[in-house]
Amino acid sequence: MEFSKQIKKYRLDSKLSQDELAEKVYVTRQTISNWENGKNYPDVKSLLLLSTLFHISLDTLVKGDLxxxxxxxxxxxxxxxxxxxxxxxxxxxxxxxxxxxxxxxxxxxxxxxxxxxxxxxxxxxxxxxxxxxxxxxxxxxxxxxxxxxxxxxxxxxxxxxxxxxxxxxxxxxxxxxxxxxxxxxxxxxxx
Structure with a gap:
């Protein structure tokens, strides 16, 4: 599964809008949209915040559901x-x-x-x-x-x-x- 799909999947599973997720990881809604569309990728700090927020390991977040x-x-x-x-x-x-x-x-x-x-x-x-x-x-x-x-x-x-x-x-x-x-x-x- 592609990384962009991973972020969207876990965001929807957590019942969060792009705005709500952006607020929790200290970025803009447009940044979340860019991540989900594969235009760019989060930095290390954002990855750590995302994995903590979604209660998953970095491996699972980055590599996808093996x-x-x-x-x-x-x-x-x-x-x-x-x-x-x-x-x-x-x-x-x-x-x-x-x-x-x-x-x-x-x-x-x-x-x-x-x-x-x-x-x-x-x-x-x-x-x-x-x-x-x-x-x-x-x-x-x-x-x-x-x-x-x-x-x-x-x-x-x-x-x-x-x-x-x-x-x-x-x-x-x-x-x-x-x-x-x-x-x-x-x-x-x-x-």
């Missing part, structure tokens, strides 16, 4: 995760479903189109994997907790980390079988 900033970053991470996961899922389905029709009916152009879709799917798979490593989420339960903005406690995290190797193997086998089944159905339908 918890609010963390939550905002977390929300952005979750939004990015959801977007990239959706794009990857759609590209993965398109890669599996369109492989046979594009190769049979599109000849070389169809194969090139499929390769572009496949390349995009690989790119988004890399993005999703990078986010999984950044946030240390691998298992289904960890991913679901992350998308809901929650964290697993230490015991649950330990249990889930034991499941990771098995879930990766199972996921790879299921993805291969699904791709094989979709390809077989597509070949059967198109002949």
């Amino acid at each position: 918890e609010e900033m963390r939550e905002q970053i977390k929300a952005e991470d979750i939004k990015k995760w959801n977007r990239d996961s959706l794009i990857f899922s759609l590209l993965l389905v398109a890669t599996a479903v369109l492989a046979v029709p594009l190769s049979l009916y599109g000849d070389v152009v169809g194969i090139v189109i499929w390769l572009v879709i496949f390349g995009c799917a690989i790119y988004y798979a890399g993005r999703v994997e990078k986010q999984k490593k950044t946030h240390d989420i691998q298992t289904y339960k960890e991913i679901m907790a992350f998308t809901e903005g929650k964290k697993l406690d230490e015991i649950e995290k330990y249990r889930e980390s034991g499941k990771r190797p098995y879930q990766k193997l199972l996921l790879a086998v299921c993805a291969g079988l699904l791709t094989l089944a979709v390809s077989a159905v597509m070949i059967f339908l198109l002949r």
Whole structure:
């Protein structure tokens, strides 16, 4: 949160007008207005008076509400995760479903189109994997907790980390079988 917004937020929380705040910190109303609009910043003496008046530390006044900033970053991470996961899922389905029709009916152009879709799917798979490593989420339960903005406690995290190797193997086998089944159905339908 910007410093100018901090001053306004705490002034409004304290139910003070700009005039009343100016009187309490020994400046003019115009000075308060300039602080709140980001035109200039208070000197050290005024900062001390403001932190005392608002009953907050200088860190909180100057840096802003760190918890609010963390939550905002977390929300952005979750939004990015959801977007990239959706794009990857759609590209993965398109890669599996369109492989046979594009190769049979599109000849070389169809194969090139499929390769572009496949390349995009690989790119988004890399993005999703990078986010999984950044946030240390691998298992289904960890991913679901992350998308809901929650964290697993230490015991649950330990249990889930034991499941990771098995879930990766199972996921790879299921993805291969699904791709094989979709390809077989597509070949059967198109002949």
